[in-house]
Amino acid sequence: MAARRQAVVIGAGIGGLSAALALDQQGWDVAVFERAAALEPVGSGLAVAPNALRALDVLGLGDEVRAVAVRQGEGGLRRASGRWLLRTDLARIERAFGDPVVVLPRPVLVGMLADRLPPGALRTSAPARVIDPGSKERPARVRIPANECPADLVVAADGIRSATRAALFPDHPGPRYSGFTAWRTVVTAPNWPVPLGETWGRGALTGVVPLPDGRLYLYAAALAPAGQSAPDGDERAELLRRFGSWCAPLPGLFAAASPEAVLRNDVYEMVDPLPSYHAGRVALLGDAAHAMSPFQGQGACQAVEDAVVLAHTCDLAHYTAARLPRATGMVDRSRRVARAVAVRSRPAVLLRDLGLALAGRLPLMRMAAPMYDWRPPGADTPAPPEPRPPKRRGA
Template identity: 60%
Template sequence: MFTTEAHRAIVIGGGIGGLAAALALHRQGIPVTVHERAASLEPVGAGLALAPNALRALDRLGVGERLRALAAPHPAIGLRHPSGRWLARTDTATFEARFGDTIAAVARAEVVAALVDALPEGTVRTDSPAALVTPGSATEPAVVRTGDGERSAALVVAADGIRSATRDLLFPGHPGPRYSGFTSWRTIVTPARRPEAVGEVWGRGQLAGVVPLADGRVYVYGAALAPAGARAADGDEKAELLRRFGTWCAPVPQLLALAEPERVLRHDVRDLAEPLPAHHLGRVALLGDAAHAMCPFQGQGACQAIEDAVVLAAPLTPATDPAAALPAYTAARLPRTTGIVAGSRRIGDLVALRTPAAAFLRDTALALAGLLPARALLGRSGATYDWQPPALGASASVRRGR
């Protein structure tokens, strides 16, 4: 129960998942503190695509409309060959009619700001590393060590990322994240004109993506097969991007040419290919990448962390014992996220095809699928995008009754 200061909720990690969890708990009237080891919440990231499932969850948190208003509209999105030939294309009106919402592309910083602004002042403590000492039990609180000493908690939310120390403590026999074979780049540029061709371009063993943001900015990203830990020989990742994608169709090379080298982020892609046995232990809930790190090929990493936050908080009240509620969290989240992790890896396997014959067969299949009615194409995404969040407390706004 959350009846005393010693029985608070503590969130380890101030990323999008941790902040969403804090806001969901706050909406339920539960006192919560977020401990973030970084000196600030300045996001290490570029753009983010919020799919309908995540937007519905953000509506429960009361920030969905704010983020929709920041998204740049675009009439269509699709998939192309490096020559520029369209393999598949969907207009956004048809997408919205099918799913009742859009995919809102926003800067990661805007999502962080929306969540922080909705939390009470003082909830988030930066430059404040925290570590789980003991997960607690049905009769004992969890214990977290912070810079101020050890703190008891009725609930600990471990949103400490793909290298989660909490996950390692709870499930020491799990192999942890494995390298997917892909490295990725991300940056934001500001072209003179908004690009007309929006979506992804698939080559052999690599891809590039173009996503318009607000204020004329464009999120550009790439992924390619590479040895783990590989980096540009001279440290210039912009030059590496131009080497790989400089001959591809417009606007990919033109946008990459605008990148500021120091703002090009590069990270190896890892995922939890082997699911955890549970997303909780004792009084600790694992959330986001700590629970189900996935490849980015479905754009669902942050979306699933936001879902986690709402599902975790929904059954809790100040009088609820979270230890009794956490098994239902695992039951709801483990099967869904396991399927999405596997689906993201399957898409990565398609991108990874490198021989001309294999890539030709893949592209031909994609082009033929693109000739199907939009209803059939979009129906394949229904299991992911049709998800409906549980309700939170009355203080959370719900968009159009959802």
């Protein structure tokens, strides 16, 4: 009997765990090494779009995610004054693409993926680095705590500041600061209706999204110099300083957040695409390969796509050919939205808002198709599946 192929995954975020599960299902022996002591206990939400739900179907998790997540229904876009620029019925996405955009707590999906791995496959507090990417003739080599191990395949899902990417492509500039910093938090939903969707102002936006457990996921982004933090570390106070004069109920929602539960991160993006997503026997995946701004909600979705394509082919040249153009397109789409958010002068904001209002009359599903109308490799039908019955919010 032939020996099972050995795969090492560096990083246990959504992309790394998805790759490990996909490879395990293809018959690989998988070891996942995570530097942190615990898996993402991050109190934030995660939008899973139709393209990522199809990828999760391949992993056997699609229906489980649909069962626990909230389907997005009505939403829209407002000015900071509260005036609606456009309203959207997000159920149209499900009718057009066979699945909705669903939202669940990020740690829930991380837990689902980790729970499906073989016992002992995941090791935390275990930094790992590639010391030899290998070649067709020899395996890659990875240094792990107090040891080295060979690997037929290394999946580097080690994030925006990927040490593996820097080692494989030392002349590449890596991700660049987008100009935006972002905040995320979760609050208990009030007992009165809250307008859902996004609110755009001068060089900033906020968003309100329901979670399945009676909470709301709040996010915000604003132009700011890189590397800053709020005085005394109180990011809730910083949110209120920046957004406290915006329309209700945003100030009250931010005020309801626990200061220690507000996360702040500078936003970096891969402005210059990598020449390849692989070298030797090492594949880059997720943010390590194509970090993008969050303005299209596709970062984690593209990482899950990466995982499914990689495990399906295991031919790294084919992986790069399949993934680099698509992921680069998603980076560019997110950058275009970021440029619109970044507008600050009053005339430019008025012109932008007029354009957004007019965009509400355009065939939005056609505009969304490049993101959502993706099929996993091996999918034998181009038609979307029948829409599933809507899930009651909070169920």
